[in-house]
Amino acid sequence: MSSLTARQNQSGFSLPEYLTCLNGIVWREALRFLHQRERFVSALVRPLVWLFIFAAGFRQVLGISIIPPYETYIPYEVYIAPGLMAMIQLFNGMQSSLSMVYDREMGNMRTLLVSPLPRWYLLFCKLLAGTAVSLLQVYAFLLIAWFWDIAPPPIGYLTVLPGLILSGLMLGALGMLISSGIKQLENFAGVMNFVIFPMFFASSALYPLWRVQEGSPMLYYVCLFNPFTHAVELIRFALYGQINWLSLAVVASCTAAFMIGAIYAYDPSRGLIRRGPAGGEA
Amino acid sequence: MWRRYLLAGTALWLAAATPASAFIAYVSNEKGNTVSVIDTDKWAVTNTIKVGQRPRGIEFTRDGKFVMVAVGDDDTIQVIDARTQQVVDTLPSGPDPELFTQDAQGKLLYVANENDNTVTIIDLEKRARLGDIQVGVEPEGMAISPDGKILINTSETTNMAHFIDTTTHQIVANVLVDARPRFAEFKRDGSELWVSSEIGGTVSIIDPAKHAVTGKVTFEIPGLRREAIQPVGIGMTKDGKTAFVALGPANRIAVVDAASHKVTKYLLVGQRVWHMAFTPDEKYLLVTNGVSNDVSVIDVPAQKVIKTIQVGELPWGITMVPQ
Numbered sequence: 001m002s003s004l005t006a007r008q009n010q011s012g013f014s015l016p017e018y019l020t021c022l023n024g025i026v027w028r029e030a031l032r033f034l035h036q037r038e039r040f041v042s043a044l045v046r047p048l049v050w051l052f053i054f055a056a057g058f059r060q061v062l063g064i065s066i067i068p069p070y071e072t073y074i075p076y077e078v079y080i081a082p083g084l085m086a087m088i089q090l091f092n093g094m095q096s097s098l099s100m101v102y103d104r105e106m107g108n109m110r111t112l113l114v115s116p117l118p119r120w121y122l123l124f125c126k127l128l129a130g131t132a133v134s135l136l137q138v139y140a141f142l143l144i145a146w147f148w149d150i151a152p153p154p155i156g157y158l159t160v161l162p163g164l165i166l167s168g169l170m171l172g173a174l175g176m177l178i179s180s181g182i183k184q185l186e187n188f189a190g191v192m193n194f195v196i197f198p199m200f201f202a203s204s205a206l207y208p209l210w211r212v213q214e215g216s217p218m219l220y221y222v223c224l225f226n227p228f229t230h231a232v233e234l235i236r237f238a239l240y241g242q243i244n245w246l247s248l249a250v251v252a253s254c255t256a257a258f259m260i261g262a263i264y265a266y267d268p269s270r271g272l273i274r275r276g277p278a279g280g281e282a
Numbered sequence: 283m284w285r286r287y288l289l290a291g292t293a294l295w296l297a298a299a300t301p302a303s304a305f306i307a308y309v310s311n312e313k314g315n316t317v318s319v320i321d322t323d324k325w326a327v328t329n330t331i332k333v334g335q336r337p338r339g340i341e342f343t344r345d346g347k348f349v350m351v352a353v354g355d356d357d358t359i360q361v362i363d364a365r366t367q368q369v370v371d372t373l374p375s376g377p378d379p380e381l382f383t384q385d386a387q388g389k390l391l392y393v394a395n396e397n398d399n400t401v402t403i404i405d406l407e408k409r410a411r412l413g414d415i416q417v418g419v420e421p422e423g424m425a426i427s428p429d430g431k432i433l434i435n436t437s438e439t440t441n442m443a444h445f446i447d448t449t450t451h452q453i454v455a456n457v458l459v460d461a462r463p464r465f466a467e468f469k470r471d472g473s474e475l476w477v478s479s480e481i482g483g484t485v486s487i488i489d490p491a492k493h494a495v496t497g498k499v500t501f502e503i504p505g506l507r508r509e510a511i512q513p514v515g516i517g518m519t520k521d522g523k524t525a526f527v528a529l530g531p532a533n534r535i536a537v538v539d540a541a542s543h544k545v546t547k548y549l550l551v552g553q554r555v556w557h558m559a560f561t562p563d564e565k566y567l568l569v570t571n572g573v574s575n576d577v578s579v580i581d582v583p584a585q586k587v588i589k590t591i592q593v594g595e596l597p598w599g600i601t602m603v604p605q
Binding site: 066071072073074075151 | 551588
């Protein structure tokens with residue numbers, strides 16, 4: 001350890017040391033995910049219920065209009081698929097935030113945070129691990145959706161990957177930022193009510209924005225300024241091999257902002273973490 | 283790039299010479315009084331030709347040099363030169379021509395005159411009217427048997443498919459089908475005649491030898507009322523294995539297994555899908571969507587709609603260069 005500290009003082013950590021840390025965090029997250037089969041199943045069932053039940057009822061309701069990136073008329077299931085992919089990532093992001101709160105209550109977080117590597121790097125690794133898990137879930141969803149005739153162009157499965165990584169990072173960083181403010185596990189219901197539902201419903205996930213604008217111009221602006229809308233649109237365009245530059249810019253900036261916010265919040269000298277050892281003020 | 287430049291001048295010739303390359307489709311816009319020209323390489327409208335009032339039935343001449351379009355409210359058929367893409371001539375039809383068909387040699391044209399209850403025979407070389415055949419009320423669908431011996435006309439109000447002998451010009455049989463027969467199409471081997479009934483919501487399969495309905499294709503789309511399913515245009519692949527049926531306000535094309543007469547798939551297209559045409563290589567099928575003013579492109583082997591192209595007002599008929 002002394003040699004480590006000495007080297008740290010000279011030139012920081014070496015790449016293998018960074019990778020060891022990344023490996024450790026990702027591996028733990030992967031193990032946790034694999035051991036929680038119910039979580040994987042529920043992460044899949046949720047969007048599938050929306051796809052099979054909700055979308056089936058709305059098939060004939062949605063007005064007919066071709067909007068980019070689509071080049072022809074599409075059934076409603078095809079429209080909501082990118083929204084459901086983003087929903088998987090939204091829930092996953094919030095679930096990671098839940099696990100952060102759990103770790104803090106159980107004391108596991110201390111083990112993580114006493115690592116000599118920089119705090120931002122630890123949080124970033126945690127974020128990457130969460131995103132990787134969400135990618136698995138999304139691709140599993142896409143596989144099932146393929147049998148439901150939701151078949152984007154084959155290249156789309158590849159081009160959507162960067163979009164998914166970025167939106168996964170954004171939603172994970174948001175979850176992390178929120179987790180810094182939640183002191184007890186029981187408060188997680190509040191996150192559901194005040195974050196997940198409004199973000200999901202006030203977005204372009206379920207209805208195209210032009211349709212929202214027809215119904216309520218005010219809601220349209222709420223949707224437009226909702227970062228989740230842009231995560232959905234980024235995924236939607238990427239799935240068809242295209243880039244929605246506005247959404248890319250919004251998602252990238254939001255990712256940076258949430259990440260900085262989370263690093264700040266988890267800073268022992270300033271953030272909320274210093275308030276108490278486990279469970280904050282509780 | 284060189285191919286695109288060549289296309290500008292010799293589109294048709296090129297289309298016939300290299301089937302994998304671009305083709306030109308002509309779409310009649312019933313309300314816009316225009317014909318839209320679509321390049322299947324770019325999947326875009328490259329020209330809009332002003333034609334007479336209410337253009338509907340549209341077809342290439344057998345030699346691929348001209349496009350004929352029935353302009354109902356002008357009581358005539360206009361001829362577009364496919365090279366210059368300009369109207370160069372007219373053909374003497376009866377009043378309100380709607381759909382027409384030609385014999386295998388491309389010498390005779392048979393025109394259904396909707397308001398006159400007649401089918402007019404036109405000599406295409408002389409561009410002269412040879413005579414009329416009296417048929418049922420509101421004649422529309424026209425087809426000719428592969429051996430050229432029998433001409434079919436369907437009359438919308440009489441609900442019949444009339445079998446006309448092409449040598450004697452006499453009706454030899456009438457087959458009753460479901461309400462408002464719109465379109466008739468023979469299988470390439472002549473074994474079956476398919477007639478779509480718009481109001482009846484079915485496609486009748488007729489045995490041309492026995493003059494009898496031997497089967498029916500029925501359609502059912504979950505969530506759609508029966509009345510919304512109105513079969514109109516029919517397209518059949520050359521191998522006779524697959525048929526595509528346009529279902530009008532159901533906004534769908536039904537893919538039908540031509541052997542079992544069962545629908546295998548419904549493809550979502552634009553509003554009030556009406557008629558269709560294959561590219562000569564049968565890779566794509568283009569369908570006209572009247573109310574949404576566009577043409578949808580179906581990838582035939584994949585049975586998927588890949589694109590929708592905006593055209594003129596109320597697109598009705600469509601034709602592609604024959605091979």
